[in-house]
Amino acid sequence: MVTAEPPYQRIVAELRRRITEGELRPGDRVPSTRQIAIRWGVATATATKALNTLRQEGLVRAEPRAGTVVAEPSPAAGPVPPTSAPAGELTRERIVRVAIEIADAEGLEALSMRGIAARLGAATMSTYRHVAGKDDLVLLMADAAFGELPPATDPALGWRERVEQAVRTLWTLHRRHPWLSQLNPLNRPLPLPGLLAHGEQILAALEGAGLDATATLDVEVLLYSYVQGLAANIEREAHEQAATGMSDDDWMRQQEPAMGAMAATGHYPAFARLMAGFTTDGYDLDLDRIFELGLRLLLDGFAQSRRPSS
Structure with a gap:
């Protein structure tokens, strides 16, 4: 048979x-x-x-x-062991580490308890002795990811510089793990010690800005949502590339004829003039540059709002 x-x-x-x-x-x-x-x-x-x-x-x-x-060809003959080798005891820490690797590479949608077990060379049910399920695992992953960089700021600096330090650290972590942007909706905050440690730095810095409790939390939420919103574009782009096989440059080249036709209608003169300015080098969407621009504008506006009117 x-x-x-x-x-x-x-x-x-x-x-x-x-x-x-x-x-x-x-x-x-x-x-x-x-x-x-x-x-x-x-x-x-x-x-x-x-x-x-x-x-x-x-x-x-x-x-x-x-x-x-x-992968690049290996000079060694025969297969090489997997990145997350099954050697060693199955622990919660190993499960979380492998889950972060998968989410970093393919996003949260690619995450499954069965896939994690396969990477670890373990039976699927054995992972449930350490993690209650995928929802529980994602929280553990997020807490571990937020704990990768120390959130401390320099207390000798002014409130604005301390806020900038804290927000840049959050941006770095979201850059490293864009799937973080899919978690923690503003109206349903998650009790994650790793995230609160970063929020603590922003709140402590804002104590020097002379705000009441409501205004302080408003500004902290605004800054966090700014980081989260920009990072969401990294995660969405990774998802679209995985689904379509097209890079963002490939997609833009495909859309150029339609964009050009829209600009040529005369209905969008400002858009047409803007596009004409990019005919030579094109526009480079640099999220790090946009992050710095947005952070400066947010804090400039906040600082201006605190000045007494003449």
Whole structure:
């Protein structure tokens, strides 16, 4: 009796062939778990298992915010062990660390208890001895991520400089882990000690600004939502790339004819003049530059509002 080949092995064989024959080169993105599930008509867990197998063979590697890419050829013969080797005791800390790696590379949608267990070489049910479920895991991940950078500011500085230090640290963490922007809605704040430690620095700095309690919290919420809102664009772009296989540059090139046609109608003269100014070099959407601009404008406006009117 011939046993049918497991679906994940067929996917592995096809992607392995494309890599070894040079169709996919080092650094090229391979299909995401979402794309594999759609293309081959399999469950997400099956797609995850296929990518994990390729990772264990040393053919692919996880690249934060880029997804899974073809690895550089290894001089060593034979497969290499997976990034998160199953050696050692299964612990909550290892589960959280691997979950962060997956979310950094492919976003929260790619996260599953089964996929994490596969990366760790463990049975799925064994992970539930350490984590109650995915919702609980995401909170643990967020708390660990916010704890990666010390939130301390220099008390010798003025309130504005201390606020800038604290907000830049939050931006750095959201840049590193853009999935953080999907958590903690403003009207339903999460009790995360790691996040509150950063909020504490902003609140302590604002004590020197002479505000009442309501105004202080308003400003803290505004600053946090500013960071969160910008970082959400990083996460959305990663999601769109995973779903479509197109980079933002690819997408913009595809939209250029439609944008040009709209500008040519004469109905949007300001837009047309603006676009004409980018005909040579184009516009580089630099979120770090925009972050610094927005932070300065927010704090300039806040400082101006505190000055007595003449």
